[in-house]
Amino acid sequence: MGCICSKGNEENDVKSNTFFSGLESAESWIYELQEKQILLLLKDWPLPIFSKQTPDNPPPFTILLKHLIQANKWPTDEEASFEVLKYIDKIWETLYPSDILELQHLPFIAADNGTRLATPASLFTHLSINLSPLASKLSPRYLPYVKILKELGVEDMLSISCAMKILHNSFGRLNPKQLHAVIELLRFLCDKLQTSNIPSWELELVVPDDSCMLVPPNTCVYIDPYGSRYVDFIDSSNLRFVHHDVSERLCLAFRIRKLSNVVMEELDYVEHLETPEEGSLVAIRQKLLSRQFQVAVSTVVNNFSRITSSSTNPDFPTLQTSLVFVAKTLKFVQRIYTRFWLLPNFVDITNVSNNFGSSQRAFYYVDRSRTCMLIAQGGPNYIPVVDLVALVVSHVLGSPVPLPIGSLFLCPQDSESALVNILRLPSHERVMRGTGLLGKHLLSRDEMKVLHTVTPLVTLFAKGEIVAWRKRKGGKLRYGRIPEGVRLGQAFCRFNIETSPGMITTIISSHVFRFRGFDRHQGSSTVKTDNIISSMQVQGANQTKQEKSESATIEAKTTSSQTTLQCRICLTREIDTTLLPCGHVLCCTCTSHVTRCPICGVQLSKTMKLYWP
Incomplete structure (x- = not known):
């Protein structure tokens, strides 16, 4: 009996194995057929699965999905993306939620003028800033399918939540274009946080460090004016610096720590400080206590605080008290030895590879409480003592830049105010004297200096650069100014321009023109701004048609040679x-x-x- 049952089981096992092996062979055959079909479809792209389509026999969605997974092998063709959307629109009602979820994470929409394939979640119907390649504006061709695209994740416009999602989807080391997009996102978030009640610490922000990796803001430090003199004398292996493209305004908004707040300079070998004769110190103290000197310093501080946008602008009584305190506290010594400590654990990060041994020899020293102010007279002869005193005074007054007041210590008594006028220090009125023409039509002399040549694909505009702009094609040119340095990575994109005093407007790049003579590699717009402002005010002889033609030809050749030989990304090094x-x-x-x-x-x-x- 047992043998009969065993024999029956063996027969059932054989039938079962035959059945399952048949299924496996059928599945493998179907899989091979689908793979061959996918390879065939890839071959005749951009009309892959639609070339043999009939109304009664549309291709199955599974084939389309497998084809979209292979999107990295596609040519980036808008025609192909348009055909895919047309097909999805026809079968939209038959799709399951799981199918829609898979489509949301697949890059199959051509973006940035057909240069890349993007996921629907990285596209926006309205986008005023250039975020390529992290995000892009939806091409107008896809607008008939905007309802489906919104179901797939396309947003109307950039918001705080969308910006945070884009930031956290950026992994790995950023390339130059990705870094530019991240900086634009951080600027957008900074502006939005100022107008909303959301504190920055509630958002899980990330910022690029000096190696172009995205890290939390509380793990970075930025080099502030006071901490900049520490950089050459500390071991920075225990520090992570934020990327230099992140401005101080962004660092303050995102609570990135200052280098001067996390590194403390402390006196070393205090018992060996030698105090020389105080003959020269007596004259410096008399200057610091002089009212004429104090008034002159106040004038310099007010002028520089407007230029540097410094929030610390002491009134005259406070400045007077600070100068009197410096006069009473300041001391001269032969040598100053200091060490640098990393807070809060007081780790010694003094750079021991310098020529001074294990401690740092400094020219001047001011402690954190500003109760100890020392100046070393044993320094090199090329640094005058009065310039070191000016550095100490600048530090105590909270100026982010050294104040040019060294010559005030050498001038005769009660002649300080006259010396300030003779020095022609930059004033707020002189720097801003051209703002009255912002938004007005170009003068005839400046119309001849406008460059109407095609700009390179990657264009740099420096902060403060005076440009010409127009509202529409064929409109009259007006004066404008670049409020923040911008780098354009596309032929046609929008960026901000100060079109009138205090008024910022977003304008397409094809309606913005440079003036002849601006050096894009200077990194500063001072020379250009002064030239344009002077040309606004000074009348000169008009050039003849032949002179204008010759100058335009020479400039076109120069621009062509520079664009040909220089890298289109960094615009500084030659292509090789x-x-x-x-x-x-x-x-x-x-x-x-x-x-x-x-x-x-x-x-x-x-x-x-x-x-x-």
Whole structure:
């Protein structure tokens, strides 16, 4: 009996194994067929699964989904993305929530003029700032399917929550274009937090550090004016600096710590301080106690506080009290030895690789409580003592920059105010004298200096640069100014311009023009601003048509040669590397930081060195 049962079980097992092996072979056959179909579909892209479509026999959604997973192999073609959306619109009612969830995380929409494929969650119907490649504005061609796209994650406009989501979706080391987009997001968040009641510490913000990695703000420090003199004398291996493109305004808004607040300078070898004769100190004290000197210093402080936008602008009684305190506290010594301690654990981070041994020899010292003020007379001869006294006074008065008051200690008594007028120190009125023309039509002399040539794909505008702008194509040009330094990475994008005093307007880049003679590599707009403002006020002879034609030809040749030889990303180094397979060219430094071409977005396979003849 047992044998009969055993024999029956064996027969059932054989049938079962035959059935399951048949299923496995059928599944493998179906899988191979689908793989061949996908490869076939990839071959005839941009019309992959729709070329043989009929109204009665549409391709299944599973095939489309597998095809979208292979999106990194596509050419970035808007026509292909448009066909996919057209197909999704037809079968939208038949999709399950799980299908929609999968579509939200797949990059299949061509963005940034067809240079890359983006996920729906990284697209916006209205976007006033350039966030490529982290986010982009939706192409107008996709507007017929905006309802479906919003279901897939497309947002109307940038908000705090969207900006936070984009930041946290950025992983790894940022390339130059990604870094620019992150800085723009941080500026947007800073502006929004100032107008809302949400404190910055409630948001899980991330900021780029000096190695272009996104880290929490409380783990970074930024180099403030007072802490800048510490950098060369400390071991920074225990510190993480925020990226230098993050401005001080952003650092203060996001509560990033100052270097001067986390590093403390302390006297070393206090018992060996030698006090020399105080003959020169008597004259300096008399100057500090002189009212004429105090009035002159007050004038200098007021002028520089307007330029540097310093929040610490002491009134005259406070300034007078501070100068009297400096006169009573200041001492001269032969040598000053200091050490640097990292707070709050008091870790010694003094750089021991310098020529002074284990301690740092300083020229002057002011403690945190400002009760000890020392100046070393044993320093080099090329640093006058009065300049060291000026540094101490600037430190005590809270000026972020050294005040040019050293010459006031050397002038005759009661002639300090006259000396300030002779020095022609920068004043608020002189720096802002051209703001009255912002928003007004260009003068005839300045119209000849406008550059109407096509700007490079990557363009830099410096903070404070005077530009020409117009409201619409063919409109009259007006004066404007760049409120914040901006880097444009696209041919047509929008950025902010001060169109009238205190009025910021977003204008498309094709309606903004440079003036002839601006050096984009200076990093400062002082020279350009002074030239334009002077041309606004000084009348001169008009150029002839031949002179204008010759100057335009020379400038076009110069611009063409600079654009050809310089890297389009950093605009400082010469191109010496070719990216394959796209063939675009960059410098070797920018090439080492990217895995995709920053110009067309193609995945890089290798690079090739260029050698110029």
